[in-house]
Amino acid sequence: MSAKQFDRRWQVIDAGGRPLGRVASEAARLLLGKHKPDYEPHLPMGDYVIVINASEVVLTGNKAQQKVYYRHSGYPGNLRKRTFEEQMERDPRKVVERAIRGMLPHTRLGRELFRHLRVYSGADHPHEAQLRAGTGARARRRAAAAARAAAAAAAAPPVVDEVAEDEVEEDEVVAEQVEADETAPEEAEEAAEPDAEDESDE
Numbered sequence: 125m126s127a128k129q130f131d132r133r134w135q136v137i138d139a140g141g142r143p144l145g146r147v148a149s150e151a152a153r154l155l156l157g158k159h160k161p162d163y164e165p166h167l168p169m170g171d172y173v174i175v176i177n178a179s180e181v182v183l184t185g186n187k188a189q190q191k192v193y194y195r196h197s198g199y200p201g202n203l204r205k206r207t208f209e210e211q212m213e214r215d216p217r218k219v220v221e222r223a224i225r226g227m228l229p230h231t232r233l234g235r236e237l238f239r240h241l242r243v244y245s246g247a248d249h250p251h252e253a254q255l256r257a258g259t260g261a262r263a264r265r266r267a268a269a270a271a272r273a274a275a276a277a278a279a280a281p282p283v284v285d286e287v288a289e290d291e292v293e294e295d296e297v298v299a300e301q302v303e304a305d306e307t308a309p310e311e312a313e314e315a316a317e318p319d320a321e322d323e324s325d326e
Contacts, residue, residue: 135154139176143183149227152227181219
């Protein structure tokens with residue numbers, strides 16, 4: 125199946141004041157397409173997801189001070205770590221992206237689905253046009269096209285089946301011939317009867 129066969133829409137998640145894990149699980153569910161009745165785990169049939177207000181995401185308890193992000197360049201002695209608070213100050217989008225990425229399959233499919241994610245620190249995003257296009261406009265266009273086609277079919281004159289008319293005419297000719305063949309002997313007998321009477325009178 126191609127990507128054009130999937131009915132993808134744009135979903136917006138407001139992360140303001142919400143726990144990081146709840147936001148990430150909701151986004152992963154929409155990216156995977158588990159909210160759709162025809163969900164298939166091996167197909168990229170999920171929606172596009174926009175996460176706004178990533179700078180306002182929270183952690184419960186003392187996790188904000190306890191959670192640490194590690195990264196390593198691959199060279200000896202280059203292990204780097206950064207707390208949640210430090211990462212939120214530098215780039216809060218990375219926090220949300222990393223949480224969502226961890227809830228997606230660690231396969232080629234997961235990498236493809238991750239490209240459908242957009243995370244923004246504030247409430248502004250440049251995807252208003254996509255959101256308007258996904259509010260049922262496509263369904264309305266299809267319904268309008270179907271209505272126009274139905275109206276055109278109802279207004280069009282009925283199509284006469286010429287083949288059927290020819291068959292009817294042929295049937296009528298055959299019936300006339302049969303009737304003529306049946307009445308021919310009777311007419312011949314009627315024509316012969318007066319001659320017989322004339323001969324008897326003589």
